[in-house]
Every structure is written in C-alpha cells, then in structure tokens.
Amino acid sequence: MKELTSFQKRVYTVVKQIPCGKTRSYAWVACKIGKPHAVRAVGTALKNNPFTIIVPCHRVVHSNGAIGDYALGADLKKKLLETESDRRNKIKIKRIR
DNA sequence: AAGTAAGAAATTT
C-alpha cells in the first residue's frame, strides 16, 4: 500500500478546496502550496492521484485557459467543467415520488 | 538521474 507523499497531500488539500463551477490554474495551486514554480510537479502529483474522482482535479487548468490534461481524458474534463459551470443542468435530483 | 496533467514566448497560418 502506499502512503501519499507530503507534497501530494498538500496539493490535494488545496485542490479539494476549489469551489464547484470554478477553475484554478496549476500555478494558482502551486502558489497556494508555497511553491509557485512547482506547476509541473502539481500536475504529476494529480496524475498519480488515486483520488482523481474525489479531488476536483478536473477544475485545474492551464493559466492561459487551456484545458490541460486529465487522467480520464482531457475531453471528459472539458465536459465536466462545462457542466459544472452551467450549474443548472439536470443535477436537480428528482425527488423520487 | 530522469520525467513531468505547465508556462511563456515565438512562429506560423
């Protein structure tokens, strides 16, 4: 089994705090964790991230607006972001009965 | 020592 490295923990902690419907850049996360130049390390950490679903890593994009990459496919990531941004999609949980 | 889910800049179209 694996324990997360300290850097990964820090990255996940920050990324987990990104509000829904918003996006942040890798640089933003890197800055938050105290290493504004560790942008690539952040990406690498997220890719090694076993919590790809638990951590909103799909809300992390390039600083210039590019979609970046995603373990499950950048295409899916883009879709997720659009859906979250819309925020009025069919998320309305239909109350059963 | 080797690799990277980035960034910025430069170039091309």
Place this chain on the structure above:
DNA sequence: AAATTTCTTACTT
C-alpha cells in the same frame, strides 16, 4: 488574432 509548436524552469520521486 488565433492556433500550434518549441524551449525553458523548477519540482518530485
């Protein structure tokens, strides 16, 4: 102006 490509830098493992 927008898109694509290339190189650089710093970080982690």
